[in-house]
Amino acid sequence: MNKNILVFIPNTLKRNKTGYLKGCYRKFEDCEAFYITDEVILNSCKQCIGYIGKSFKNFKCKENHFLFLNNSNSNCKILVNNGDYGGRSVIDIIYDYHGFKNSDIICREGDSYGKHFKFIAEELRKSNLDGLKINGRKSFLASTALIIIFILNVILKVLNILKPMLQYSATFLHFENNALNLRWFLEEIVGKKKLSPKTGNMLVAKIVDLVIGIVLLNWFLRYESSILNFIETIIEDIITNLKGLLLYLMGSPIGLKLNHSFNNTLGKFFFYHISLWRVFLQGTEPLLRAYFKYLVLPGALGFSFQTAMFSDIVSIATFHVYCIYVYAARLFLLQIRGLASLWRLFIGRKLNPLRERVDSCKYTPDQLFIGTLGFTILLFLLPTTAMYYTVFTTFRLAIILANGLLLRAIFLLNTLPLYVLVLWIFNSSSVAGTVYITWRNDEDTEKVVVEAKLNPLPLTNSIKKFVPDSVGSVEGKSYSYILHSMFTGMLL
Template sequence: MKDILIFIPDTLEKDSIGFLEGFSNFSKSNLTFYITNNRLVNAPPKSIGYCSEYTPVQSSFDEQHDVEWIHLNNKTGVITVHGLKDECDVRNKIHNISYDYNAFKNLDLICFKHQNYGEHFELLAKKVQDHHVSKQKSAGQPYLKIIIQVLLQLILNLLLMFIDIFLNLYMKLGSMLHYSATAVHLYTNAVTFKWVLKKIKQERRVTPCVGNAIVSKLADFICGLALLYFVLQYETEFIQFVENTTEIIIQALEKLLNFLMGSPVGLKLNYSFNKTLGSFFLYHISLWRAFLQATSPLLKFGLHLLIIPGALGLSFQAALVSDLVAFSTFHVYCIYVYAARLYGVQIRGLISLWRLFIGRKYNPLRERVDSHQYTHHQLFIGTLGFTVLLFLLPTTFLYYAVFTVFRVALISLDGILVRLRYILQCLPLYVSTLWLINSPSVKGAIKLNVQERKSSVTPTVYATLQTLSLWQSIIHSVPNTLVNIPSISWSLIFRSVIIGLLL
């Protein structure tokens, strides 16, 4: 046996007589005693020792074979360990560690368990928390408080049942609804709300993570109501602004296509191919304008239908804006897809035909490029095809480059709205307030102070909890139900743009 560690609450009642409640653990050749209650009890089911002036002669601990127990002298503070098989130099192996009991009792384990302080303090924090919760449950409660708790449990169970029904319905329709930002956002909020209710039901308290989720949702709801009130106050102007903006965008696209169908910046393009592409895209935009004009009378009716989901918060309104932008710019996406497909086919054709000039050919069976001997007919047809694709490439690239810029701009706007929704769902208002008032709930950094041994009563080490940094507190307050924002791979985007893959 290497060492014996004894964790003692700093508020332990050493002046009275009674049993020490806690548990012991033997790991890595170290015997550790954890005292998890700062009060002495008469006969606890989990006792690891006794506190009195004299060591009990006939103790219940002696009746248990191969069980170590400790004795705390309430006069001198000396701790002795009994029941050891090898008691050689045991006094030199005992290390007393006094810890801040109130801080460990009130801390949030979600913040603490992410810190790498070893198994002793993590296990101690968990057991003190479990003991505190079980102590509250076993304590006698007034009849009215019991009725309130039963009603709250009933309400929580009903809410969880409705959320499960909604989530099951969404999973059945997930293949259709995952294209809508509003539907995905509603699903994420339902999962987060379910997680909050389960945490409250299990722990019967509001942890910093749960409290931050609730407060951030309330702030999101208030901001959403304020924006919705502003929109309804200027409803006519808002509808007129949307219609005018849509018409301006369509006219700008038509002018751009007419400009590209001519001789833009003096480029020498294929006239017939350029005319065909421009006319096709112009016809597509004309169809979309007719569709928008036919559905414009329904814009006001649709605005009133969106009041209910819009009142759920600013994050829902951001999701609605994302869907409306995707719907109103669908014609731009279609033109981009046409241009990207055509450009991608030409690029892959040129790459494949270029191997013809160097006597190489792609082998799909071995997935590699091998040498190949071409015939004169194959060389003639390949050269002809390479020439046609090469001279048509500038015209295709012109349309592809223009609408790729539009596509990247729309993706950037959608990324901004996604990040706005994520920030609103985990806005660190509650946890920042706890951090400012130095609440024990955001403590988790262990600090050990070695004290001078003036007497045997004074412990050798005193463990206190310090407040985490604000950034660590914010990170630990983010619910694990939220999907992290995917990182942007600029190299993948650049490669996709070069070879004509869809973004």
């Protein structure tokens, strides 16, 4: 069975010249393929697969399989051991040279484009990298990038050691993520030796981040006293309003009949905690005013750092609210589990922790009396605990929502698609990824000629595909986990 012969010709090939053609030959089960991978016609070439000219009578090919392209009538002939094939179907495929050479999508997702187009993209990428080598030695910039990557690896190892202590700080985590992003950026530049849409997107986003951060830093330093007074006023208002809320809960909120003694005890305990936190903030206020310039100085690294620092400020300013939430949640969890355990006493069951199951059990009258007494106490104290737990769980959810919005703002700053948007607007081949194939019958030679062109992806697909690899998605807690934690008293 005769196999079809596919000849892939770049659309930049100049047919009016004479010389050797650079490329390679591949043999498959269903076809044989000749790939011309250079737009330049060479006088001599080590990796040549053919020759272009008016005649091949005086031309001796060194390879077993060789391609001759007639520049007078554009006919292709295949030579095997210096002889003509004869009786074989040759299909010319004119492909978009610059599109396949510059497209970053095909090199990453080549399997979905077929073996031929994937192979062409890889060969063009190799030739592009080979052309950037300088006498086989690494350039000064590449050496500098490798040194920076080594330093970043050391920094990341130190940060990994400190992570158990500082993992709750948004500023620390953002600094670690920036170190990872910078390492990935340098590795991509050194490996690909060009600015790909992903690396360009990160670079432009970081420049915008730095510009906004420096502008805001100058504004912070100019209005230092006003900002400090504003922060002090906000914290004082939070503490005052929280005390007013506790006074309201210690009464009869919305007409609820609560346990007066237990309610009064919880209210005073939480009052003491708020007062203690207020004393701590008043003690740190002189330090904040004295070292405010140094505290906002990391904002010079970008607006995303200022956002992360603001997230930490929100967590510190509302730490007393979190502590009260923890107390109320633990007390609520203790009562819920106590009621569940004592309920099993009434039905003659008990939990077997060794076998992780519920077994039957016969209780004595004394055990039933004590269990009934304990169940009654916990049941009548539960509404008071549930009231505090519901109120401060709402505050906790509001704080989680605020921090989640700040984290998403940081994510958007790191993935701002300005570079990809510019490439897409100017119809750049770097964001090309949609292959359009058309064919026509050549009336003169009576053979099929196929044209393969690359067009840019839709804008939304381009933005999704060119998100930097080092930037992960924002991982938040699922709604099912939040609901389960709310009704069971688990900490959020």
